[in-house]
Amino acid sequence: MxxxxxxxxxxxxxxxxxxxxxxxxxxxxxxxxxxxxxxxxxxxxxxxxxxxxxxxxxxxxxxxxxxxxxxxxxxxxxxxxxxxxxxxxxxxxxxxxxxxxxxxxxxxxxxxxxxxxxxxxxxxxxxxxxxxxxxxxxxxxxxxxxxxxxxxxxxxxxxxxxxxxxxxxxxxxxxxxxxxxxxxxxxxxxxxGPYYYPPDLVTDQPERFIMGELIREQILLLTREEVPHSVAITIDQVEEAPTITRVFATIHVERSSQKGILIGKNGTMLKAIGSAAREQIQKLIAGKVYLELFVKVQPKWRQSRLRLSELGYRVEE
CATH class of the missing domain: 3.40.50.300 (P-loop containing nucleotide triphosphate hydrolases)
Known part of the structure; x- marks a missing residue:
């Protein structure tokens, strides 16, 4: 095939x-x-x-x-x-x-x-x-x-x-x-058949995609049923320096109440998510990472084909 x-x-x-x-x-x-x-x-x-x-x-x-x-x-x-x-x-x-x-x-x-x-x-x-x-x-x-x-x-x-x-x-x-x-x-x-990829490659996905997934994983683990699937991640900027990689990402949710849960009292939940995700991203890129997270409300993004497309979800060809 x-x-x-x-x-x-x-x-x-x-x-x-x-x-x-x-x-x-x-x-x-x-x-x-x-x-x-x-x-x-x-x-x-x-x-x-x-x-x-x-x-x-x-x-x-x-x-x-x-x-x-x-x-x-x-x-x-x-x-x-x-x-x-x-x-x-x-x-x-x-x-x-x-x-x-x-x-x-x-x-x-x-x-x-x-x-x-x-x-x-x-x-x-x-x-x-x-x-x-x-x-x-x-x-x-x-x-x-x-x-x-x-x-x-x-x-x-x-x-x-x-x-x-x-x-x-x-x-x-x-x-x-x-x-x-x-x-x-x-x-x-x-x-x-042939090699389709270089032998030392383990995924065809770019690092930015994996970074976003690692952040989403920590949200699922730390918030469980409170913010189940109403969340999407965009990696806004990655700045690579000799000693550190700076990553800026936005967490998109559907409701203001979910934003409150993700930020937590005095920002404790967002800090916990960021800290755990940063550790995983450091393993991915094998280097020191600074991670800054923002939370944005996008009402009913899961119901909109346009919003889904903007956030990277579209039907495969």
Whole structure:
């Protein structure tokens, strides 16, 4: 499905080598319900944090590509938003992008929560996947959280896999158990192909995008249900100096009450968010960071296609 024409334009500093004989490559879509551990799995596979994780469902918004290069293959993982019933324009854009990913990759990894039995949300995705010709692997995540007798849980997924002739594999994205065999199975499903990216690259996303995601992750972690998904981040300015990188970012919310929660009493919450995000950004760029955050109210931005586009959320082509 992929071709040499799909190779992205990269700066002259990044060299894409010639692939050795027998080398495999391809795009792998990670599909599943919200909060089944797709982003955690991608981070585990590529070996470092590129996708944000949160106990809050529907964390992933953009189709984030993580890249794993081994001596045998280059696996490009597309982490999609959790497929769910949308309740606003943002939700519709996210679900539409996830559906587009189903037919635009070489292999699909359908990730489910292996700690609970298959439910209606899983079967909804099964129905979507049954209409594609893309090879599918059913991945049971969270085996570290399974009860001692997991036979009943496993059987509900084994029944789905058998009906559709999908290969099933169990793993824990959190602990890494079973991830190596999963990686091997995914590699086996790829066709011979070129390097699409330089071997040492782990994501195709620019640093500014990752910075914004790291700030949003801390908001989700620190405010939980108080400011769930009514938040978007724009990186307004990045100033690089020899000893420090200065980052100026704006947090967009829908209501004045959410702005109050994010700032907190005497600015304590915003300070906590900034401090935690700064630590994560310092790991990303491997250097000292000064981070300044601003909060701006954008009423009903999730309902407006124009606002969504301005904030970087648009339907994939």
């Amino acid at each position: 992929s071709s040499i024409d799909d190779i992205p334009a990269l700066s002259g500093e990044l060299i894409i080598p010639q692939a050795p004989p027998g080398f495999k490559s391809g795009f792998i879509g990670i599909i599943g319900r919200p909060n089944v551990g797709k982003s955690t799995l991608m981070n585990q596979l590529v070996g470092q944090k590129i996708a944000i994780t949160s106990p809050v469902a529907q964390t992933t918004r953009n189709r984030l590509q993580g890249i794993l290069t081994t001596p045998e293959a280059q696996l490009i993982f597309v982490d999609t938003p959790g497929i769910h019933k949308p309740h606003h324009q943002l939700g519709e854009v996210l679900v539409q992008n996830a559906r587009i990913a189903i037919d635009s990759v070489d292999v699909l990894l359908f990730v489910v929560d292996g700690a609970v039995e298959a439910g209606g949300g899983d079967r909804y995705i099964v129905e979507l996947l049954s209409k594609t010709e893309t090879p599918i692997i059913l991945g049971l995540n969270k085996i570290d959280q399974q009860p001692s007798d997991s036979q009943l849980i496993d059987s509900t997924y084994a029944e789905i896999a058998e009906l559709h002739q999908w290969q099933m594999v169990k793993f824990s994205a959190l602990t890494g158990e079973g991830v190596e065999p999963l990686q091997q199975i995914l590699t086996e499903h790829l066709e011979p």
